[in-house]
Amino acid sequence: MRRRTALIALTICALLAGCGSRLTDEQRAALVVPQGGSAGTQDGAVTGEDAAVPEGTAEQPGAANPQQPDKKPNPPGSIAGGCQGTGGATDKGVTAGEITIANISDISGPVPGLFQSAQQATKAFVEYFNATQGSVCGRKLKLVSFDSRTDSGGDQQATSQACEQAFALVGSMSAFDQGGGPAAAGCGIPDLRASTVTAQRQRTPVSFGVASNVVNLVSSAGPDLVKSSFPGGIGAAAYLYLNADASAQNARSMQKAAEARGIKFVYSQAIDITDVNYAPYVAKLKETGTKIVYWIGSAQYAVRLQQAMRQQGYTPEAFITDPSAYDPQYIKQGGAAVDGTVVYTNGALFEEANAQVALYKQWLGRVAPGAAPSYFGMFAWAAARLFVTTAAKVGPQLTRKAMIEAVRGVHDFTAEGMVAPQDVGGKRTSACMTLVRLKGGTWSRLAPASGYSCGSLIDTGVGG
Numbered sequence: 367m368r369r370r371t372a373l374i375a376l377t378i379c380a381l382l383a384g385c386g387s388r389l390t391d392e393q394r395a396a397l398v399v400p401q402g403g404s405a406g407t408q409d410g411a412v413t414g415e416d417a418a419v420p421e422g423t424a425e426q427p428g429a430a431n432p433q434q435p436d437k438k439p440n441p442p443g444s445i446a447g448g449c450q451g452t453g454g455a456t457d458k459g460v461t462a463g464e465i466t467i468a469n470i471s472d473i474s475g476p477v478p479g480l481f482q483s484a485q486q487a488t489k490a491f492v493e494y495f496n497a498t499q500g501s502v503c504g505r506k507l508k509l510v511s512f513d514s515r516t517d518s519g520g521d522q523q524a525t526s527q528a529c530e531q532a533f534a535l536v537g538s539m540s541a542f543d544q545g546g547g548p549a550a551a552g553c554g555i556p557d558l559r560a561s562t563v564t565a566q567r568q569r570t571p572v573s574f575g576v577a578s579n580v581v582n583l584v585s586s587a588g589p590d591l592v593k594s595s596f597p598g599g600i601g602a603a604a605y606l607y608l609n610a611d612a613s614a615q616n617a618r619s620m621q622k623a624a625e626a627r628g629i630k631f632v633y634s635q636a637i638d639i640t641d642v643n644y645a646p647y648v649a650k651l652k653e654t655g656t657k658i659v660y661w662i663g664s665a666q667y668a669v670r671l672q673q674a675m676r677q678q679g680y681t682p683e684a685f686i687t688d689p690s691a692y693d694p695q696y697i698k699q700g701g702a703a704v705d706g707t708v709v710y711t712n713g714a715l716f717e718e719a720n721a722q723v724a725l726y727k728q729w730l731g732r733v734a735p736g737a738a739p740s741y742f743g744m745f746a747w748a749a750a751r752l753f754v755t756t757a758a759k760v761g762p763q764l765t766r767k768a769m770i771e772a773v774r775g776v777h778d779f780t781a782e783g784m785v786a787p788q789d790v791g792g793k794r795t796s797a798c799m800t801l802v803r804l805k806g807g808t809w810s811r812l813a814p815a816s817g818y819s820c821g822s823l824i825d826t827g828v829g830g
Contacts, residue, residue, distance in 0.1 A: 440500030445751065446758040452504035453762030459533030460764050463501075466508045467492075467753065468532035469746075470524040470546065471539045475516025481539035484560045485511055487743035488537035490729035491750035502754060503762040514538075518545030529553035534769060536753045537746030543567040556769040558753050558790075560745040565829065568793060574773055576749040576781075577712065578788040581615050581829030583795040584623035586821030588710050591801050591813045592658065592686065593628065595708075599657030599683040600629045606647060606671065608663035609636035617662045619828035624660075626824055632656060637667070644674035652680050661687045668707070669700040676703045684708050689741040697807055707804045708812060712786040712796045713744050717809055722747070722784035748781035752790065786818045797821055 440447045452462065459466040469488040472480040492509045510531055512524035525546030528535055534556040540546070543559070544566035550557050551570050562568045562575035593600050603624070607617035614636060621631060632654040635647055648671075651659060659675075659682045661668045668687050675681065689711045690696075696704060714720040716727075716739055726747045727739050756776065760768045774791040786798035798818035802809050813819065 438500065441498070444499045445495075446499060446502045446754050449503040449758035449761060451762045453764060456763050457533060457765045458529075459531065460505070463505055464508050465502060465505045465534075465757065465764070466510060466532045467534050467536040467750075468510045468512060468524075468528035469537050470512045470514050470521060470528060470535060471537075472516040472541055473513040475520075480516055480541065481742055483737065483740040483743035484537055484539035484746035486730060486734045486737055487560075487726060487739075487746035488750050490726065490733045491537075491747050493733055494725060494729040495750075495754060499754075502757050503764070505764075507754070514540040514542070514546070516541055518542035521545035522549055525549040525555075526553075529555050533764070533766065534558065534753060537749040539563075539742050539746065547573065554766050554770070556753075556766055556773065558749045558773065560742050560749055572770055574790050574793065576752060576779065576788060576790055577745045577785070577796075578790050578793055579795045580793060581619050582826050583823045584620055584826055585795060585797045585799055586623070586627055586824055587797060587799040587819045588620070588821075589624040589627035589629050590821055591710070591799060591819050592624070592684070595801060595813050596658055596684045601657075602655050603629050603631050603658040603660065604633035604635070604651055604654065604656040605631060605660045605662070606635050606637060607661070608667060609638045613662050615829040617660075619826040620660070620662070622826040622828060623824040626826075629658075637663075642670075644671050645678065647671070648674045648678045648680055651675070651682070652678065657683045659685045661685065665690045665693065665696045666699065669696070669704055672700060672707070673703045681706075686710065689713070691804075692741055692802065692809065694738050697804065705804055705806065709802050709804075709809075710799050711741065711802060712788075712799055712818070713741055714784050715800065715802060715809070715811060718811070720784060722751075722782050726784075744784060748779075748785050751781050751784075752776065752779055786820075795823060797823055 454462045469485050471482065471485040473482050473485065489509055489511070492507045496506050510528070512528060514521040514524050521540045521542055522545040526549045529549060532555070535550065536558050537560050539560045541563065543562060544564040547567045547570040550572050554572060557570070557573040559573060559575050561577035561579065562573055565581065567573050568575070568580060605617050605621045607613045621634060625631065633650055633656055635650065637647060661671060665687070668691060672685060685706060686708045689709055691707055692709045692711060714723050716723060723739070723744065726744060730737055730739060730743065756772045757764055757769060760772050776791040777789045779788045779790050780786065786796045788796050798820040800814070800818050801812040803812040
């Protein structure tokens with residue numbers, strides 16, 4: 367099946383390309399830059415070789431013998447220390463001494479390395495765990511990495527292979543993740559993703575996004591933080607978004623939630639993905655007296671819009687977008703035109719002290735020297751941590767069915783404070799949020815003063 371464009375439908379995450387229309391590779395590439403990590407960064411192997419991980423390549427976890435359980439006790443404080451005893455080959459991808467997990471992420475395609483940061487983070491966690499944390503009931507971790515190729519067919523093929531080679535999918539991130547949903551459900555493989563990005567994958571019973579966002583549930587924390595941060599602009603807001611099904615869904619849902627919290631919108635506009643002239647939209651923003659501009663779409667289009675705003679001498683009180691802009695590539699692309707951007711996020715800030723983020727950065731530097739940490743990498747690391755702690759709770763008799771049942775019971779996951787509380791098992795959007803602002807090329811906290819602001823979930827009825 368030919369590649370089809372699709373917009374990543376994350377309520378508070380990155381949005382990529384639009385469903386239903388056929389685009390050139392150049393247009394597709396524009397839709398998916400930048401999204402979490404430098405697109406040009408290659409996955410550095412442990413040996414230091416600067417090359418992307420080939421499809422189906424196994425990352426070996428040190429010198430552990432997969433046929434023999436690790437008899438050494440876990441070190442004090444190990445995140446898998448609660449698991450007592452050992453088991454044998456209890457399910458596909460599980461031996462007495464090894465658990466094979468798979469990561470399926472977009473590595474090749476119109477933008478090489480699109481979600482390589484998620485694969486790098488999963489690899490970093492595996493190396494960290496095997497080197498410092500002991501084992502899960504005597505079993506080390508083994509990672510097999512696949513390239514979903516920014517394509518639904520690629521995701522389907524990789525998932526089918528992973529079903530045969532691995533016990534679980536961990537930390538995956540694919541723009542077209544609807545492709546692998548039927549295969550994952552068919553083989554019953556536990557699927558702990560950095561995030562599920564299409565409604566089809568969200569509905570897949572074995573798939574869980576650690577960034578647990580769904581379209582129709584929007585936290586009141588977002589609009590409330592905007593109201594308190596920009597009180598003079600809430601009577602004249604605008605929502606601009608790419609003219610694609612999922613982006614339109616998210617824009618309608620988030621606008622309805624903001625209206626319910628007292629923000630008035632004077633302008634709402636879809637922009638065709640092939641449109642290169644943003645001047646008329648900026649003219650309308652000026653004409654309507656818009657003071658707060660919301661944007662849903664890829665960060666590259668956010669750059670285009672803000673460049674057009676600068677050209678017309680228009681500066682709103684706030685330009686607000688999702689975490690896809692919280693990335694070095696966004697600053698590099700946009701320069702002075704994007705200064706002042708406000709991003710909402712439900713993860714820890716890279717500029718602030720956080721023990722789990724520090725571990726992620728440390729081990730990322732070991733497996734991929736020079737790679738930048740990203741929002742998607744952070745949630746992939748969190749997914750790997752959740753996998754280990756959940757597998758340890760299941761115990762020596764580890765099976766796919768038992769693992770899935772255990773994940774369904776996870777409703778307040780934070781990865782030791784790395785992310786805002788996530789209802790992974792319930793598949794409900796996190797109620798907590800932080801605003802960060804770009805100023806002088808540097809991101810810093812805008813609101814709240816510390817931690818997250820947590821609100822209630824508003825069911826907008828859109829895309830549910």
